[in-house]
Amino acid sequence: MIRAIVTDIEGTTSDIRFVHNVLFPYARERLAAFVSAQQYAEPVNTILDNLREEIAQPQASTHDLIATLFAFMDEDRKSTALKALQGIIWQDGYVNGDFTGHLYPDVLPALEKWKSQGIDLYVYSSGSVAAQKLLFGYSDEGDITHLFSGYFDTHIGAKRDVQSYQTIAAQIGAAPSQILFLSDIHQELDAAEQAGFRTLQLIRGDEDGASHHHQVHQFDDINPEQIPS
Numbered sequence: 720m721i722r723a724i725v726t727d728i729e730g731t732t733s734d735i736r737f738v739h740n741v742l743f744p745y746a747r748e749r750l751a752a753f754v755s756a757q758q759y760a761e762p763v764n765t766i767l768d769n770l771r772e773e774i775a776q777p778q779a780s781t782h783d784l785i786a787t788l789f790a791f792m793d794e795d796r797k798s799t800a801l802k803a804l805q806g807i808i809w810q811d812g813y814v815n816g817d818f819t820g821h822l823y824p825d826v827l828p829a830l831e832k833w834k835s836q837g838i839d840l841y842v843y844s845s846g847s848v849a850a851q852k853l854l855f856g857y858s859d860e861g862d863i864t865h866l867f868s869g870y871f872d873t874h875i876g877a878k879r880d881v882q883s884y885q886t887i888a889a890q891i892g893a894a895p896s897q898i899l900f901l902s903d904i905h906q907e908l909d910a911a912e913q914a915g916f917r918t919l920q921l922i923r924g925d926e927d928g929a930s931h932h933h934q935v936h937q938f939d940d941i942n943p944e945q946i947p948s
């Protein structure tokens with residue numbers, strides 16, 4: 720029996736093009752000025768120290784760190800420090816109504832149905848927990864954060880590491896076999912499966928021939944009582 724569903728965001732609940740064509744450019748255009756202005760204020764001061772630790776350069780200047788952050792954005796590095804900064808910058812965009820968090824139309828009805836069936840819902844994304852709450856708090860369908868029992872980001876570990884899913888299961892308080900993980904990326908599903916999770920792969924665009932996970936095209940196709948093995 721499935722007791723909890725953990726869902727990825729980009730490519731799963733939300734269009735990858737929203738993240739890459741709207742969110743990422745919004746942060747990119749503002750990042751240098753934002754970091755320069757806020758470098759001595761919290762939480763940016765601590766985030767920059769965390770970034771120095773992440774790159775093992777304790778003496779790196781703010782100028783150097785900004786260059787590093789741009790390199791990370793170029794390679795879509797899932798750096799916890801970059802994700803924290805992006806999340807703070809996106810807040811203005813959501814609050815000012817520059818954009819709303821994209822949701823595929825099949826997502827909200829399915830989440831509501833699963834929740835009404837007594838299944839607890841969680842999010843696991845490389846985007847910071849603050850960024851996750853913004854996307855679902857200012858979504859196309861309004862504030863849907865009440866549906867979620869918890870949020871996980873890279874503070875718990877990387878999405879392709881088995882240990883991350885073991886820690887998530889412990890924090891949820893359910894056996895891994897009672898948790899279903901939804902993602903578009905088969906390497907993330909591989910790690911979750913190795914931790915004992917049930918898995919389903921969302922195919923929102925291109926097929927993934929390298930995956931052995933059961934695939935669905937939308938949330939309507941998912942019945943938590945009948946997850947194929």
Ligand SMILES: CSCCC(=O)C(=O)COP(=O)(O)O
Nearest residue numbers: 728729844845846850851854
């Ligand atoms: C919280 S929305 C922004 C998502 C993000 O920054 C990202 O890198 C995508 O990560 P995901 O793990 O959802 O694929």
Ligand SMILES: [Mg+2]
Nearest residue numbers: 727729730903
């Ligand atoms: Mg994804």
